[in-house]
Amino acid sequence: KNEVEQSPQNLTAQEGEFITINCSYSVGISALHWLQQHPGGGIVSLFMLSSGKKKHGRLIATINIQEKHSSLHITASHPRDSAVYICAVWVDSNYQLIWGAGTKLIIKP
Amino acid sequence: SQTIHQWPATLVQPVGSPLSLECTVEGTSNPNLYWYRQAAGRGLQLLFYSVGIGQISSEVPQNLSASRPQDRQFILSSKKLLLSDSGFYLCAWSVRGGQPQHFGDGTRLSIL
Numbered sequence: 001k002n003e004v005e006q007s008p009q010n011l012t013a014q015e016g017e018f019i020t021i022n023c024s025y026s027v028g029i030s031a032l033h034w035l036q037q038h039p040g041g042g043i044v045s046l047f048m049l050s051s052g053k054k055k056h057g058r059l060i061a062t063i064n065i066q067e068k069h070s071s072l073h074i075t076a077s078h079p080r081d082s083a084v085y086i087c088a089v090w091v092d093s094n095y096q097l098i099w100g101a102g103t104k105l106i107i108k109p
Numbered sequence: 110s111q112t113i114h115q116w117p118a119t120l121v122q123p124v125g126s127p128l129s130l131e132c133t134v135e136g137t138s139n140p141n142l143y144w145y146r147q148a149a150g151r152g153l154q155l156l157f158y159s160v161g162i163g164q165i166s167s168e169v170p171q172n173l174s175a176s177r178p179q180d181r182q183f184i185l186s187s188k189k190l191l192l193s194d195s196g197f198y199l200c201a202w203s204v205r206g207g208q209p210q211h212f213g214d215g216t217r218l219s220i221l
Contacts, residue, residue, distance in 0.1 A: 002152070004152065031208060033208070033210070035212075040118075040214065041118070041197060041199075041214060041215035041217060042212070042213070042214035042215060043199060043212040043215070044212070045210045045211070045212070048208065048210060086152070086153075088152075088153075090208045096155060096168075097143075097153075097155065097208060097209055098152075099145075099147075099152035099153040099154070100152050101151055101152045102152065
């Protein structure tokens, strides 16, 4: 079992739909990251969370430390949101950022 | 502002050839530097990290090596590439004691 599991692996939705991507982890962490990887490969950090909820534009990230679970939500989705969304957790030893395998999101116009 | 440059963006190399990927950071000093690899269908895996010039820690045994000849330069190398070295390589940096939040554009390496 991987230490960071994301679901779904692939998600296709229509423009305007509310999107939820889930991340579960099995290790003790001090922070969780949500990142976006575009088809060209570049990775952009979206959020770093250690508790509660963060919002940036149409993106919302939540984390439940007790349940070891985080969600990334996209409201009013748009084709430009199409990308791979990656969850990664920071373990306070050996500079380890443990990455999920990513969720490939396609938003159709 | 801080930026990170990684090149080349794509690379096709024959088996047995050498490799050198370069990553440079601007706008910060004494960063922690990281090399990650993403094999097809898998999450990114930490290969090397560095907390200072000449200081390299390896996370997984492999056919690759890393060097940090200058404070803001991190190089990933191999003397002889294997087919299994194919993948997406990503450089990142963080402030001392911090977590990687700044990433390069990556290099997609194909070994033929």
